[in-house]
Amino acid sequence: MFILSFILSFLFGAAVGSFLAVLIDRLRRGETFISGRSKCESCKRTLTPSELIPILSFFLQKGKCKGCKAKIPSRLIIAEILTGLSFAGLFLLYYFGGIGIIELIYLILILSISIGIFISDIAYGIIPDELVVAFLSVSLLYGFVFVPFDMTNHFLSGIVLMLLFLILFLSTKGRGMGFGDVKLSFALGIFLGFPKIIVSTYMAFLTGAFVSVILIMWGKKRLKKDTIPFGPFLIFSALVSYFIGEILIAQFLDFFQR
Secondary structure, eight states: OHHHHHHHHHHHHHHHHHHHHHHHHHHHTTOOTTSSSOBOTTTOOBOOGGGGSTTHHHHHTTTBOTTTOOBOOHHHHHHHHHHHHHHHHHHHHHHTTSSOHHHHHHHHHHHHHHHHHHHHHHHHSOOOHHHHHHHHHHHHHIIIIISOOOHHHHHHHHHHHHHHHHHHHHHTTTSSSOHHHHHHHHHHHHHHOTTHHHHHHHHHHHHHHHHHHHHHHTTSSOTTTSOOOSHHHHHHHHHHHHHHHHHHHHHHHHHHHO
């Protein structure tokens, strides 16, 4: 039963990931998520049910459209696998008593929206307002109804972080980060609160700088000419901070108290 549930969790996540990949494409084009059936981006052919099977169809078709043989964008398979693994991980947390059913549902929604933001910013350099609003709404609903948190703490965290990011955005004229990052920072502040938001922000800048240096050294990015989306680092760091932020803070304080 455990193995079956684990596999089903992964498959459900992969299906959600497939939906997310379609959703971010449609949001980019100004369409709704119910704007007709999925089509090939190259030949505009309507996809058959067998071509919509998460993960499996990608490998059976060797990563190409059945009709025009154009390559299927890698973001589709990445979204499916990433979401599948995330849901499987949440199942393990729930199964072994790490989280309850309410928090499980909450994290399913948060992770789904986060992956949508993550993929969208990497693929298009855009953080859709709809996803930021959804992230903020889910966080507020959870905080107001199910697990009441210190609203003053969380709102101040969101406002202060947003103002700091806005200053960075204005001072660099948008070259340091996009305005989407500014809006996302408020939602993340509400999501985490203080002091976890400090851990998250520090980690985001640290990992962002590290990856940027690596990409520049490999010649994948050119200094001052290419931009590296910051949203994925914000999302990744926020999720890490949510799960182990308290542990990291405790270790940090313990280190300086020795």
